[in-house]
Amino acid sequence: MKKLIMKTILAAGIAAVAIPASAKTELQWWHAMGGRLGEVVDEIAKNYNASQSEYEIIPTYKGGYEDTMTAGIAAFRAKQQPHVLQIFDAGAATIINAPGATIPVADLMAEHGKGFNSNDYIEGVRYFYADSAGKMIGMPFNSSTPLLYYNKDAFAAAGIANPPATWEEFEAIAPKLKAAGYTALAQSHSPWILSENFHSRHNIQLSTGNNGYDSTDVKILYNNDHMKMHWGKMKEWLDAGHYGFFGRAWGDNQDAFVQKKVAMWMGSSGSFGGLKKSTDFEFGTTFLPYWKSIIDEPKGTFIGGAALFAMSGKSDAEYKGVADFFAFMTNNENQVFWHKETGYVPITTAAYNMAKADGYYNESPDAEIGILQLSQPGGEWTKGYRLGYYVQIREVMYKKYDDILSGKSSVEKAFSEMESESNALLERFAATYK
């Protein structure tokens, strides 16, 4: 209690006194970027702080995505929230639906004269962290999209010229890869790749209520024939030795590709940097396959990763700094820098064009594939989704997929249970906001 009173007095004192021009306003930034990514974050922060003298942004690594969100939530409840918080895709509904927890980035930028036009952003990036009217609430930060990586040596050994564009083609070439000693396919993060982006690629509706953007009172639509068909096939492929499942951990499935157990791996557009270092074979990148039987002209995918949110409860002067920092982050040079160093996609078309003009994609064509896929024409259902308790729903999905692949449950039963359990979660979430 005493601490709280002290803090209030202090805060009031600071607010009452005009901030002298020489003292830098500190902006706290909590993020979940570790390892190499964290180093790049630190560098960007350093560059920003050196580029002007009014604000100082201080990045702090808070753990993985969930841990960072939890830390942000706890801090907010204790009125000690940072200025900028990084929230991942599964947490978007939680933070965007909390009434007044954040200042929408579109409003923030407009208010502080930084100008904001969502059409500046690449198609697949624009809508995920926006509201149903298209106003962007969070600023996409580390964005990636799922892609197919394939082992060129393996393909050569099996006598296959091109990677499969469709799942039908995949079925045709898988036996040839098996004959050459490879399991054809593995993938990481099945909910992200084989559910959410599956729906986007085939332009299938993911949930009612405009994929969840219109309201919280929604039901999930995963229990559809297309998904069931695909997952039935996955089980078939697993049994036939064309598909390998190495557990839930992202790295285990990626390792299988690196260790040449599988010839193809579906991962993130940001994975190619790490793959370049760890593989001793030539690999290629291409778009996510689709079923020709479902859609003729496949649509693009949407972004995974996370966005930066401006937390509410700060002073106007501080928001001016946050807006300034966001503008810095989204200028072309920094976008291209971030893109090149981390493999995440640049979020604005202008930055993308700049990288193109630089000739970056001539040296590194893999880097472009993700952006190309994100820039593909959008459909009605390529904007992404906004679903509450989505971390738990992903758990349900993982569980049911495990059951399907291990044979414990039939596809029909697993999807029906997935539907009812997810809807129970969605209902709880909706009840929270009545």
Add this chain to the structure above:
Amino acid sequence: MNNINWRILSNHIILLLGVLFMSLPVWVAFSSSTHTAETILREGLQFWPGPTFIETYREAMFEAGGVMKSVLGVTMLKNSLILGIGFAVGKVIISMLAAYAIVYFRFRLATPLFWIIFLTLLLPLEVRIIPSYEIVAGLGLLDTNFGLIVPLIASATGTFFFRQFFKSIPDELLEAARLDGATPWRFFIDMLIPLSKTMIAAILIIMFVVGWNQYLWPLIMTTKEENYTLVIGIKQIYQILSDGGELPQYQKAFALTIMATLPPVLVVLFFQKWFVKGLVESEK
């Protein structure tokens, strides 16, 4: 005669199997830590020690590892020591005081307070982990040593150990002291504490191990890498090792594992006598 030999033989065999079962994993961990990453990846876990003992341990201890590459093995070692020692000492002091009050004083709130303390035995930290986190966050104690150690002392195990022990001390001692005009404080310092030396030693050892091995609470309330203890630092590092992208450094993981195990094991081994006594006395 034959019967007896068979029996003794089978006894030894069973015991040896038991020893192997318990010791082999740690031995393999140690051996594997003394090889290079490539060897482990190629051949699997190693049984015989290899050539890179000094190199691996030097790297694990002194080279910045961890997710943000800012935490050293030595730093985590230091944090674990602070936690283990701080927790053990804090627990002993507070429990002794409380147990003394309960056993040697007649005061009005004695019974209700005793039951409150007893209640904490029933509900381990895990069931109140999230509100505990919120409270500590609200008090601004995240990432502090105080916030790390003090909430762990909120369970009554130490108080109970000392309560049982104090109750076993004969009444005559206190009677004699009162006849001599001793104040409660003097009695505590001059008579009770010296008498409890063995018990204190035992509890210090047990609690050091408990504190050092804490997992869930430090995991949640330290958010900055430099505050990691060895036990949770290992988990984070294992995660990076398996997140793909680089050659998995299993030998470093094993080295850290050995480092996380060594202090408490050494403490238990050296102070075996007191340790066992304390553990078993507490049961009575």
Add this chain to the structure above:
Amino acid sequence: MKRVQFEHSTIPYLFIAPQIAIIAIFFIWPAAQAIHQSFLLEDAFGLSSQFVWFRNYVDTIGDAAWLQAAWFTIIFSVLVTFLSLGIALLLAVKANEVIRGASAYKTTLMWAYAIAPPVAGLMGNLMFHPLIGDLYKFFNAIGWEFDHKLDSFDAGFVVVLIAVWKQVSVNFIFFLSGLQGISKAVNEAAMMDCKSPTRRFWTITFPLLAPTTFFLMVINITYAFFETFGIIDTTTGGSPGGSTNTLVYKVFQDGFRGADLGGSSAQSVVLMLIVLALTVIQFRFIERKVHY
């Protein structure tokens, strides 16, 4: 409890104050908070909350995932308790019988007590690692298609094995001291009455060990319920498909990962009640023991 005691009125309060203060702030307050939150449906940021009576409880107990976790917790606890007690008892009896090398055996069987559960979990994880784990290779070699990432039985096996491994030492220490507490006179009398060591054990020694055994059962069940969090978090994380989730792990997942405070608080309260019930049962048994 007739005791000689001091009659001062302030000193005891002073002495007991630190412990009570800590308990009040870090035990009672969080526990009360958990109970309070279990009746609310609150958005994670605390900006809107509604009182929903027992909805969280109904949602929890009716949730298939919770029931699965509850079921696994029971099976897991029973297995870990009986296996580690059994192995420890066997080893303690033998260690008590042998003369040569007795203290060496005792030392080497004891020290594993000091290993933290998560550390045991990490070591076990690497032993079972598909790429480098000897145990993984071993099981596959003898024909068991071992895959603890996919198969829930295999995953359960791994978790139980590691949990048992960790716990054998503690039980061993207590059993050993319990055995050594049985007076020589009893042993000699027994030896005269009964030639067969096995029968001696079951008719005389084991009943005398009953108090120790019951005490250990409670400790083991508590261990299996709560302290194995570290093992599960560092090995399977509840996979595959939530089949190795224990109740306490689920509280952590829903509250800490899923930001569902109402739900996880309700689960915490239910867990509190279960532990309370188990403790009451324990006390019934200890009551019996006192009269031995």
